[in-house]
Amino acid sequence: MVSPVTLWSRRSPMSDNPPRSRWLAAHTLGLGGVSLALLAAFVWRQASAKAPLMPLRIFRSRNVSGANLVQILTLSAMFAFQILVALYMQKVLGYGALETGLAMLPAALAIGGVSLFVSARLNTRFGERAVLLAGLVLLLGAMGWLARIPVRADYLTDLLPVMLLIAGGGLVLPALTALGMSGAKVDDAGLASGLFNTTQQIGMAFGVAVLSTLAATRTDQLLAAGQSQPAALTGGYHVAFAIAAALLVAAFTAALLVLRQPRQDTAAPQQAAQPIPVA
Incomplete structure (x- = not known):
């Protein structure tokens, strides 16, 4: 099995065959614009839906x-x-x-x-x-x-x-x-x-x-x-x-x-996602 780092090094912009797409290339700008449009559409849908997948009220905290x-x-x-x-x-x-x-x-x-x-x-x-x-x-x-x-x-x-x-x-x-x-x-x-x-x-x-x-x-x-x-x-x-x-x-x-330090008596149950170890 090839490691993720090895795969990345083969595809990396710093490899022997760097990609042609740059910051202002049409390919880069086009995909970036599509991504922003999809994100905006998702936010609009969540704000207007009766039963949203991600209620925006969560961000009030x-x-x-x-x-x-x-x-x-x-x-x-x-x-x-x-x-x-x-x-x-x-x-x-x-x-x-x-x-x-x-x-x-x-x-x-x-x-x-x-x-x-x-x-x-x-x-x-x-x-x-x-x-x-x-x-x-x-x-x-x-x-x-x-x-x-x-x-x-x-x-x-x-x-x-x-x-x-x-x-x-x-x-x-x-x-x-x-x-x-x-x-x-x-x-x-x-x-x-x-x-x-x-x-x-x-x-x-x-x-x-x-x-x-x-x-x-x-x-x-x-x-x-x-x-x-x-x-x-x-x-x-x-x-x-x-x-x-x-x-x-x-x-x-x-x-x-x-961020504010939560009070122990009001803290929500910590059913959070497990952190992803890096390195």
């Missing part, structure tokens, strides 16, 4: 709306990390598929370990909102570190710290789930859970599509300027990770200004 927004921004950065770091290791550092998997294993273990054994205790002691903000700071540190990664990186000093900082995802996802569900009424728990699952997918797809395209565009510019392929690829990844850091800053700001 600032915790539901805020948690879903923060999730889209955060997962856009986190999932792009998974793809772009793997590409960097293979295309710049020359790692094989097995070496890349082993190199990223600490990130997976860190996220899983923190999510399973640490996050619940911290949420109980400090509150989900505070834990969420702390996790976002750790993720921001990881992306900021990667935005300055050198062409000839050393794993222990340049990459391993990132794999440990990315453990912030294990704090962010459970806290977001609890905050998002806390703003939903008991009757809307299933609706809020389904919405949360949907925005997970939106965030991941958005991050991979936009950040990899930005990286590819910058790489093409550097190659045209005469830089070597490893240097140009690294420069492209720097742009993507810098944008990922900006997305996390936006997520932190939204969480700080919009």
